[in-house]
Amino acid sequence: MVWLRTVSAIAIAFLLAFEEWVSVPVCKVVPSTTTNHVPFRDNPDDLKVMIVADLLLLGSEAGYVNHFFRDYYMSKFFQKSFETLKPDLLLVLGDVSAKGSELTKSKWVSVLHQFYKILGPFVDLPYHVILGDRDIGKCGDLDVNKVNWIAHKLPGLDSSGCGAFEIGNISFVTLNAVALLCGNSSLRFDVEKAIERESLELRGETEGATKTINDYTNFGGANNNFLWRESNALSGSGSVLLLHLPLDQTRNEHYGGIDAFKRSSSSFIEGLNVMPKSRELIGAGLYNLLHTLPLNASEYILQALKPRIIFSAHRHTFSDHVHADTTREITVPAMSWNARDDPGFVIATFQKTGRAGSISYCSVARESHILIVYLSIIVFFCLLCLKG
Missing domain, CATH: 1.10.287 (Helix Hairpins)
Structure with missing residues (x-):
């Protein structure tokens, strides 16, 4: 024979x-809708960041298909992305675990072991991970002590799941967006304090005047009024903002995707929620992909932090959105076959001076x-x- x-x-x-x-990932530059599109030229001094989201790992509860097929290819995706794109920093925008809020500490450790194994060469690279709703749970079952424990297992996060760091002369701010939904939770107040700290630092740098505004709307589900200070700093003069949940986009003028098409806000959001029935249930029930931060909380963040650009996740699908103040928000797709058949990620390149840079949408192989x-x-x- x-x-x-x-x-x-x-x-x-x-x-x-x-x-x-x-x-090997296939990447395509996404032109900005807010500036004239000028071909971006790579510079050795630029900061190249690989941004992924929604890995939805199962740790010790993963079956043979996940261990010997999905994890194997996920590891290869990270390795090839590292070899071909040569990023300087890796950002993971939450939902590392498919159902972390239900796991014991020992099972969470198994998820972290799985995570580090999949990262491969990225373990030796600077990386930062934020918390998602799958990681820490919804408001009804949010355990402050557990959030603190998980946050301390991840680099750069404080006990509330927030953080701030600088690399390559580019500053980043991380907020625990999940806690901002949670009424009078102590975690929510800690996140508000983190926003105020960053806002004060920004105002100190720009020497902008401030004024006090009374917000009478419901922020994060709490039926109480609160005051915020409005900064006169220019839009885009703040740090790069990292969130798991997107900001409210109901006041957006348009959406722009990788095909640069325009749709109404409602129709496009509805489109993001379409996925095969087999992928709707991951871990703890139906995944609400339409969840965003409340409108007034979103405006508070935009006004207080004046972010240079925002990266969010949760929806499993890529989108490129421009807020009313011209702040650009990139929603990073899920990089997991547990979420969708066509996973992907984002590569962002930042120049040391000015706002210029590039955003690339990268797709990896379909499981099917x-x-x-x-x-x-x-x-x-x-x-x-x-x-x-």
Whole structure:
């Protein structure tokens, strides 16, 4: 059966070549809708950031399919992205775990072990992880002590899940967006304090005058009034803002996607929520992809922090949105086959001076395509064996 051995060798060589080819991400620059599109030129001094979201890992509760197939390819995706794109920083925008809010500490440790194993070469690279609603739970079952414990297991987060850091002369601010939904939670107050600290620092840098505004609307579900200070700093003069939940976008004038098409806010948001039925339930019930921060909380954040750009997640799908004050918000797609068949991520390049930079949407292989290749080879061998 020399011919069968020959065919087997060819098939194995094909699979090895296929795995290498399919693991390389395909990236496309997304032109900004707020500035004239000028070709961006890479500079060695620029900061290149790989931004992923919604890994939805299961840790010790993962089955054989996840351990020996999905995790294997996810690890290859990270490795090839590292080799081909050469990022300087990795950001993970929450939902590392599919159902972390239900896990014991020992099971959470297994999720972290799975996470570090998948990261591969990125473990030696600066990286930052924020908290998502799958990681810490919804307001009804939000455990402050557990949030503190998880936050301390991740680099750069304080006990409330917020953080601030600077790399390559670019500053980043992380907010625990989930806590901002939670009424009179102590975590929410801690997040508001973090916003105020960053706002004070921004006002100190710009020496802008401030005034007090009475906000009479419901912020984060609390039926009480509060005061915020409005900064005269220019829009876009603050840090890069990292969130899990997107800001409210009901007052947006338009959405822009990778195909630069325009739709109404409601219709596009509804489109983001469409996914196969088999992927709607992950861990603890239906995943509400329409969840955003309340309108007044969103305006508070925009006014107080004047972010240079915002990166959010949660919706599993890429979108490029411009707020009324011209702040650009990029929603990063899920990088998990547990969430959708066509995962992806974002590459952001920042220049040390000015707001100029580039955003690229990167896609990785569809699970269905890889399965089709494997099944085709199996069927081919079965047919050969029957004919032999």
